[in-house]
Amino acid sequence: MPVTTGDRAVLDAARAVLLRDPRASMSAVAREARMGVGGLYRRYANKQELFRAVCDDNLRRYIALGEAALSDGEDPWAALGEFLGHVVDDGVHQLTPCLAGTVVVDDDLAALGEQANAVTDRILRAARGSGMMRPDVSRADLTLLVEQIGSLDLGSPERTAALRRRYLSLILDGLRAGAASRRLPGPPPEDDELSARWVI
């Protein structure tokens, strides 16, 4: 569904508010969007509907970041690093723990989720194919690693962003094939384990 300018402003406001406070109310979103609560409810009948739209938007942002990384023509290992850097900066995976379990995953969202998985697989396959990446890391591992980085919150937003980049850099070093001192313990997470969080 195309997003109008008005929708865009509301989605950006909802996104900003949720990134600061996962339990944010509709009135907090309306305040951030500089509109009345009534106006917000005319666009989205309830919190669930708004959160669904944020979720949809979030998946589209992720897919766009992935496609940009694939079309950059950089070497695949650098492309993976760039991609994860943008995902961390954008807060895409920081929203997952807020939104999971609050939104009904309908067919459209499920299709976007599959697109997101597909684009990640292409980036991951290329990075693995370059020989630079350790083989024992799954797609779901990447998701959880970026979520962990997204949990960090210290001082100002700028300092938080810089520290997240710092730990991404450390994790990328750990993801290199040459860094692997032994096989990572425990089975890697499966997609099913991640999607189970979305069951309401």
Next chain:
Amino acid sequence: MPVTTGDRAVLDAARAVLLRDPRASMSAVAREARMGVGGLYRRYANKQELFRAVCDDNLRRYIALGEAALSDGEDPWAALGEFLGHVVDDGVHQLTPCLAGTVVVDDDLAALGEQANAVTDRILRAARGSGMMRPDVSRADLTLLVEQIGSLDLGSPERTAALRRRYLSLILDGLRAGAASRRLPGPPPEDDELSARWVI
């Protein structure tokens, strides 16, 4: 202050409840400790007093884990890995984000905090001295890395524990001197940035 058996049971209950829900109430703690709310209030006059005791206990657990790692006689790099593993398993740093800002840091807590720093420094200095560890990682970096791992929560407690160990293993690989592809970006976090979280 010596901890009585009764205190121990209450502290363990409070710890378990807070690890599940950082916003837990006194009555949730009383339920977990299988005691009446009145009984809990006779021990701790208010939530702040109970949280202070949890904080004190948490720092003592951390110091004990650190001292055990130092006395193990293992090689210093393995000792660092073992220590962080126990810290992750115990949830020590998972409690920090819940407790920071809710407890007044009195002189006794501050002294325990300094002891915790001192024991970490000894472990860190030894690991650096072994040549196995990259030099551009600070004590506060370790704290924040373990906190990030502690944010992970997926499926059962057992699965969560296994996945936390998985990501600690990856991060330890990234912490090796040989893994460093470049200096980590951004200045490392300072102790002051971490202690600022405790200002009420």
